[in-house]
Amino acid sequence: MSEPLVSEPPSKSDPEVAVPPLRRRLALRRLARNPIGVAGFVVLALAVLAALLAPLLAPYPAAQVHFDAQFQIPGTVGYVLGTDDLGRDILSRILFGLQASLQVGVLAVAVALAVGVPLGLAAGYFRALDALISRFTDLMLAFPFLVLAVGLAAVRGASLGNAALAIGISQIPGMIRVVRSETLRLKNLDFVAASVVDGASDVWVLGRHILPNAISAVIVQATVAIPVAIIGEAILSFLGLGIQPPDPSLGTMLSDAQQYATRAPWAAVAPGLAIMLVALAFNLFGDALRDALDPRSSR
Numbered sequence: 001m002s003e004p005l006v007s008e009p010p011s012k013s014d015p016e017v018a019v020p021p022l023r024r025r026l027a028l029r030r031l032a033r034n035p036i037g038v039a040g041f042v043v044l045a046l047a048v049l050a051a052l053l054a055p056l057l058a059p060y061p062a063a064q065v066h067f068d069a070q071f072q073i074p075g076t077v078g079y080v081l082g083t084d085d086l087g088r089d090i091l092s093r094i095l096f097g098l099q100a101s102l103q104v105g106v107l108a109v110a111v112a113l114a115v116g117v118p119l120g121l122a123a124g125y126f127r128a129l130d131a132l133i134s135r136f137t138d139l140m141l142a143f144p145f146l147v148l149a150v151g152l153a154a155v156r157g158a159s160l161g162n163a164a165l166a167i168g169i170s171q172i173p174g175m176i177r178v179v180r181s182e183t184l185r186l187k188n189l190d191f192v193a194a195s196v197v198d199g200a201s202d203v204w205v206l207g208r209h210i211l212p213n214a215i216s217a218v219i220v221q222a223t224v225a226i227p228v229a230i231i232g233e234a235i236l237s238f239l240g241l242g243i244q245p246p247d248p249s250l251g252t253m254l255s256d257a258q259q260y261a262t263r264a265p266w267a268a269v270a271p272g273l274a275i276m277l278v279a280l281a282f283n284l285f286g287d288a289l290r291d292a293l294d295p296r297s298s299r
Helices: 020-032 035-052 090-125 127-141 145-156 160-186 190-197 202-238 250-260 266-293
Strands: none
Touching (some): 020 035, 020 266, 035 090, 035 266, 090 127, 090 266, 127 160, 202 266, 250 266
């Protein structure tokens, strides 16, 4: 009896089934040659490090008030980025707010991955399920995440977890579409057809061939979805549907600062810049990662 085709090692000449270590080395090499992508990664690494070390880096507790130091301008001794209307240190609140924003981003994308990846695989591989899952995706797109967030806040109360859940659910359709598209492309390639002809089960084909080769698109989609989730959290917190005071949030900082924007504009500018820089860094790194993981790239 001949050896099953599925056990044969993939050909290195085929970019779609290149040996994973080789693909990783090539992707890292391409990414390192992209200065914009490297800059985005550096900013992200610094942001994540600052969020993780917020309890050590923050000069004061996030909720600590100093009624004798209200509206201190940036650069004041002891208050690098100034203070707000309650005398709370803006730098400390940004560090802890960044921690909350990244938590929401990761949790929201985890929800989207947990639901979107299996449904996308099923929709792209099983024709009988494609129409049903596609209609489900269209139905989810009809509900803006703000409506879902309002419903969750009304039923379960406004919190970080509910904000992450609402944002994650809103990102499921995009994840389904990306994974479905990759599955449709991959299932028609020769190495997948050979595995099917050799008698491999659907679960084996999906787990051994489709998902590993689609993971690059999933990673890129995740890097794009995280900044969307961070901005979504800021919107929800700004509207009072996300993280609740006294817990710090970049969105609540913007909401509080609008009341005295003319007197202390730095209280709004600092958290706004933090949101912009983190979202921009994620997008730049995501674009560079997409190019690096593209097997057709010549760089």
